Structures are given as C-alpha cells and as structure tokens.
Amino acid sequence: xxxxxxxxxxxxxxxxxxxxxxxxxxxxxxxxxxxxxxxxxxxxxxxxxxxxxxxxxxxxxxxxxxxxxxxxxxxxxxxxxxxxxxxxxxxxxxxxxxxxxxxxxxxxxxxxxxxxxxxxxxxxxxxxxxxxxxxxxxxxxxxxxxxxxxxxxxxxxxxxxxxxxxxxxxxxxxxxxxxxxxxxxxxxxxxxxxxxxxxxxxxxxxxxxxxxxxxxxxxxxxxxxxxxxxxxxxxxxxxxxxx
Amino acid sequence: xxxxxxxxxxxxxxxxxxxxxxxxxxxxxxxxxxxxxxxxxxxxxxxxxxxxxxxxxxxxxxxxxxxxxxxxxxxxxxxxxxxxxxxxxxxxxxxxxxxxxxxxxxxxxxxxxxxxxxxxxxxxxxxxxxxxxxxxxxxxxxxxxxxxxxxxxxxxxxxxxxxxxxxxxxxxxxxxxxxxxxxxxxxxxxxxxxxxxxxxxxxxxxxxxxxxxxxxxxxxxxxxxxxxxxxxxxxxxxxxxxx
DNA sequence: CGACGCATTGATTGGATTCAACTAAGGTGG
DNA sequence: CCACCTTAGTTGAATCCAATCAATGCGTCG
Numbered sequence: 064x065x066x067x068x069x070x071x072x073x074x075x076x077x078x079x080x081x082x083x084x085x086x087x088x089x090x091x092x093x094x095x096x097x098x099x100x101x102x103x104x105x106x107x108x109x110x111x112x113x114x115x116x117x118x119x120x121x122x123x124x125x126x127x128x129x130x131x132x133x134x135x136x137x138x139x140x141x142x143x144x145x146x147x148x149x150x151x152x153x154x155x156x157x158x159x160x161x162x163x164x165x166x167x168x169x170x171x172x173x174x175x176x177x178x179x180x181x182x183x184x185x186x187x188x189x190x191x192x193x194x195x196x197x198x199x200x201x202x203x204x205x206x207x208x209x210x211x212x213x214x215x216x217x218x219x220x221x222x223x224x225x226x227x228x229x230x231x232x233x234x235x236x237x238x239x240x241x242x243x244x245x246x247x248x249x250x251x252x253x254x255x256x257x258x259x260x261x262x263x264x265x266x267x268x269x270x271x272x273x274x275x276x277x278x279x280x281x282x283x284x285x286x287x288x289x290x291x292x293x294x295x296x297x298x299x300x301x302x303x304x305x306x
Numbered sequence: 307x308x309x310x311x312x313x314x315x316x317x318x319x320x321x322x323x324x325x326x327x328x329x330x331x332x333x334x335x336x337x338x339x340x341x342x343x344x345x346x347x348x349x350x351x352x353x354x355x356x357x358x359x360x361x362x363x364x365x366x367x368x369x370x371x372x373x374x375x376x377x378x379x380x381x382x383x384x385x386x387x388x389x390x391x392x393x394x395x396x397x398x399x400x401x402x403x404x405x406x407x408x409x410x411x412x413x414x415x416x417x418x419x420x421x422x423x424x425x426x427x428x429x430x431x432x433x434x435x436x437x438x439x440x441x442x443x444x445x446x447x448x449x450x451x452x453x454x455x456x457x458x459x460x461x462x463x464x465x466x467x468x469x470x471x472x473x474x475x476x477x478x479x480x481x482x483x484x485x486x487x488x489x490x491x492x493x494x495x496x497x498x499x500x501x502x503x504x505x506x507x508x509x510x511x512x513x514x515x516x517x518x519x520x521x522x523x524x525x526x527x528x529x530x531x532x533x534x535x536x537x538x539x540x541x542x543x544x545x546x547x548x549x
Numbered sequence: 550c551g552a553c554g555c556a557t558t559g560a561t562t563g564g565a566t567t568c569a570a571c572t573a574a575g576g577t578g579g
Numbered sequence: 580c581c582a583c584c585t586t587a588g589t590t591g592a593a594t595c596c597a598a599t600c601a602a603t604g605c606g607t608c609g
Contacts (some may be wrong), residue, residue, distance in 0.1 A: 127447070127452075127533060132451075133450045133451045135446045147439065147440075150429060150432055150433045151433070151436055151437075155537055155538040156443065190393045190394070193393055193394055196438075196439050197394075197398055199439065199442045199446065200366070200368075200442060203378045203445050203449060206450040206494070207493075208375075210564075211565075242587065242588090243587075243588065250450075251451060252565075253567080254587090254588085256564085258588065258590085259565090261588095290371055294398055453597090485554085485555065486556070487554095487555080496597075496599080497556085498556095498557085498558090498597090498598075499596090501555095501556065501557060502558085504556095505558095
C-alpha cells in the first residue's frame, strides 16, 4: 500500500512523531478502489466516513442547471476529499474519480476524538485544510482574471508543484490523467478552446503533453506564463515555535 | 461597540455558553478603525494578530501583474480576515477595507491556547472557516461557469443572505457599500459591463440599487436568476450530537 | 468653479463559444 | 480479422458575450 504518501502532505507542514503517524494510521478503517468517472462522494450525500486520497486523481465538482460542470479542485494522493464533513453534515458538491484511484476511509467519530486530543495532528490537518483553501483562492484568480493561455499554464504548473511535494514527479515528468475536457471544466473553458490553447503552449515549447503524461520543458517560462508563484503552497514551517 | 455581531456567525453554527462567549471576548486585544480603501492586512505581511470584522465591509483580494484585481471574498461583520495566520506565517493576498470599518485584533498566541483547550469554541471557529471555504468554492463556480447576469444576481443574493444571517438586513434592504468597480473585481468582469448588467437586472425588477443601498424586490427570481442555493450557507446544526 | 470619483452610454474589437466535421486509437463482438 | 462503436483529440467557420476605447453626465468636495 502506498501509505507513505498519506503523510507526505501532512509532514510537509508539521513534524509528526512516530506515535502521531500510528494514531493517524489507525483511523483508517479501510481502503477502497474507485473506477475512473465514478463518484467517490455524491453531491448532497451525508457520508459516515471522511475520505482521503491514496492513489490516483479526483476532482471536487459541481454540476450546474445548464449542464456545464465546474471543477473547483483537483485532488491527488494525500488530499482529503471531504474533511469538512467532520463538522458539516452534507456535501454541497460531488467528488469524482478522474482516474482509477484508491481512497482511504476514516471513521468520522474516531477522527473527531483525535481532533480533540492530539493537538499536533490537529494542527497538521488544519494546516493542510488551509493550504487547500489557498489553492481554491488561486483557482478563483485563475478563472476570474486570467486568459486561457495563462489559466492552462497556471494549473499545470500548480499540479506539477503539488505532485512534486508528494514525491510523484520524476525528472519533470508527471502522470497527468486529465482529458482536455476535464482541463476545460477545471479552468472554466470549453474543450475546444483548451485544445487550441494547448496547441499554442506546445508550440512555445513549454511542455509536452499527451497519453496521460506531462513533461515540463521549461518550468520557469511556464510559471511566468501562468503567473504562478509557489508561495501559497510552500507554507512549510514558518515560525518554528514561539515566534 | 457592536459586539453581538461577533457571535452571530459563530452562534449560527454552534451553541455557545456564556463562558465561551466571555472567553472569546477576552481574546480581543483591541478594536481599530480602518478607513475605506486602506489595507487591513497587506499581501506578504506577517501580522502578529488575527483580525476579525466588527463593522463595515472588506475584501480579500490579489493584484495581478497586468494591473487587474481579483476579489476572492467579501468580508462582513463576524468574518475572520486572516484566521489562517494561526498556522500559516505569511499572507498570500491582501485584505482591503471597502468601507470605513472597525476590526478587532486577536492575539495569536492567546487564540492558539483557546484552540487547544476549548473544543466547543474551536469547533465553532473551524466550522466558520469551512463555511468560508464553501463560499470561496461558490465564487469559483460563479466566475468559472456563469454569465454576467447570473454572476451579479448570485453575488448579491449571497451577500443578502449572509447579511441576513448576522442580522443586518431590514425588510430586504441591505447596506451595500460596493462601487460597480468593486463588484467587477469580485465577479471577474469589467466595471463597464457590470454597469450594463445591473441595468438589465434593474429593468427586470429584481432589485433596486444605488447610494450604498440594495433593495431586493423579488428574492425568489433573483435567486433563480443567479442559480443561488443557500444550502452552502445554512450549515447549521446538523446531527445535534451522536449521529 | 474645477477636479475627481462614480455611473452611464455608444462604437468597436476580440477572446472564447458554438456548431460541425473529421482523425486516430482502443475495445468489442460477430 | 475486420466491421462497428466509443472516446479523445484536432481543425475550421461563424457567432457572441464581454472587453476595450472613448465620451458624457452628475454629484461632491476642496
């Protein structure tokens, strides 16, 4: 099992002891597999477990009345799917598996107990939640004020950086199980226009993409094309302790 | 001082005892006034206090290289400005006062202590943070997949609902200290187009707006025009306790 | 009164959507 | 093994929503 991945994100922001890790590990009641395109959690549902990504990619999404879909977040190993269910009862959006993935289920009540006793773990989890929020804010900026070229550059830059943080990047090559349609839903564009935009980026030799793979050719140029600043991800270990 | 407002939001999601309220109140080291258009917290800053809105409106925003601004959240009384600073050291965006407003400052360390001792308060605060996140997600949907007409309808609907939750709506009339330029930055549009869109909404008799006031004429029609579903705000008191 | 901020309106441009067709790759079943 | 179908990607032409450029009205304030 790819358990180490579960801690990569938490450990990026806090020092965990062996006991912390064990305590966290014990929360996991089971790990189940979800096929691509199937919902991990449905909109409106009230699941009894909190879900944590172990393998594969998923997306936080909302279907609109007019049939269009907006992806609000891409989830990779180490990300919580629905941490907010510890305090909120009902999903206000769905989570769909973008690739075949495995998901750990965590008992809500057990998690609740840990949140009330283990301050270090709690802080790590809260921290990771706040990083997720920062990512969501970046998403607002992306769809709100950037053009197609910048949007695609930014999202690919971000996913590269996030995958790198959990050790899933090898020599600037990332497994990217996203179709152009999914990219469109994540950037607020249409598949057709994503296609044209990717063609431009390809022409500019910023990356190679296809067959579920992304190879960054010029990370600096890509970052500046997308206005990407990793600051909101690298929130590690500021002010080690007392001030 | 308009202290009661501070609890309106927290109490909407959790039952607080008199002691909880007192404990929270004690955290407030002082309340300062900020003039409209001045930053409450600057991008990149590492403030020593957490800020809480007491009066007036503010906005979470980011300036882009090209000079455009994206507002990621509107903040009203009861909202935290920078709760994430309890765990994250540095602002990745700025907070600006949209109207003259007063802001409570909370000592970070004292808050930290409370977070580790008072589970009920902590949960209430976490809850409020998760509501903020849900609001941000709605913002992504708004700028990502809705047209101008829907965007404006949605944001005004949301602000009406949020203001109502903290008791600041009287007979469907809300104080709305937003210029069309601010609305533009919050919806990812241009001031000119906001103007035309408002003209349309006015013509459709959905609301009257101007002079810092918003009067909703047909809340049902406005909500359906904006695809607004209050579900993500009304997260109150589900599953009272055990299951 | 002039300067400024904000709202409004017109004319024009442009980025992205829409509609539509077509290619390529993979899987399935007769 | 090849017809058949599905899914993903690509390309072209026409259209449209919103941006841009530009000018004006209007109230407030120094």
